[in-house]
Amino acid sequence: MAITDTSPLHALIVEDNCDLARLFGDLLEVLGCTVQIEWNANTGLRAAFENPPNLIFCDLTMPGEKNGFDVAREIRSLAEFDRTWLIAVTGYDAPETHEQALAAGFDRIFAKPVKFAQIQAVLDEVKSGVGRAGRGRAVIAGR
Numbered sequence: 001m002a003i004t005d006t007s008p009l010h011a012l013i014v015e016d017n018c019d020l021a022r023l024f025g026d027l028l029e030v031l032g033c034t035v036q037i038e039w040n041a042n043t044g045l046r047a048a049f050e051n052p053p054n055l056i057f058c059d060l061t062m063p064g065e066k067n068g069f070d071v072a073r074e075i076r077s078l079a080e081f082d083r084t085w086l087i088a089v090t091g092y093d094a095p096e097t098h099e100q101a102l103a104a105g106f107d108r109i110f111a112k113p114v115k116f117a118q119i120q121a122v123l124d125e126v127k128s129g130v131g132r133a134g135r136g137r138a139v140i141a142g143r
Contacts, residue, residue, distance in 0.1 A: 009126055012053040013037045014044030014071060015089065016062040020112075024057065024089075027116070031123055041066035045074055048081070055085035055126055057110075060092065060101060069104040076105030085126055089114060107132050 011033045015021035018039065025035040036051065038044040040062055048056060056075065060068035068088060075081045085108070088101040093111035101109050110118050 009033045009054040009123060010051070011035050012044065012048055012056045014039075014041060014056065014058040014062070014068065016040060016059060024114070027119065031120065033123070040064045041068065041071050044071055048075060048084075052080065053084060055087060055122070057087045057089050058106075060088050060090040060097065069100060072101070072104035072106050083132065085122065085132055087122060 009032070011028050013021050013024055013028070013035060015024065015037070016039055021037045021039070025037050028035045036047055036053070038047050041058075041064060044056070044058065045066075056071070058068040058071050062068065068090075072086050072088070075084060075086060086106045087108040087110060088106040089110050089112060090097055090101070091112045098109050108118075108122055
């Protein structure tokens with residue numbers, strides 16, 4: 001999706017905790033985004049392919065055959081998502097988890113609970129057109 005001064009950013013949230021996903025979605029809508037919420041990795045990937053988002057906030061650990069790392073690897077394997085920002089959202093704030101997330105292709109890693117300032121900062125970066133951090137240059141927020 002192309003970013004213009006007047007078009008809202010389209011965010012995809014992939015999160016199995018329904019309450020957290022809805023709260024996160026409401027916050028993104030207040031910040032001017034259009035939002036789609038999916039509850040697992042498979043439906044999240046399908047949604048991304050059907051309606052490519054500007055950014056994806058994805059939980060790392062979800063039940064089912066795929067997890068957030070799988071989502072990132074699949075998204076990063078396709079050129080059409082080169083400009084899509086991937087933000088890992090995790091309750092496991094450990095160095096090993098961060099390394100795995102970076103290797104999978106995430107641009108940012110946010111520990112739960114995600115802070116309003118973190119969300120606003122990444123939205124500002126996406127809107128500014130600065131470009132994704134790219135592989136190996138991700139930012140671990142809150143560290």
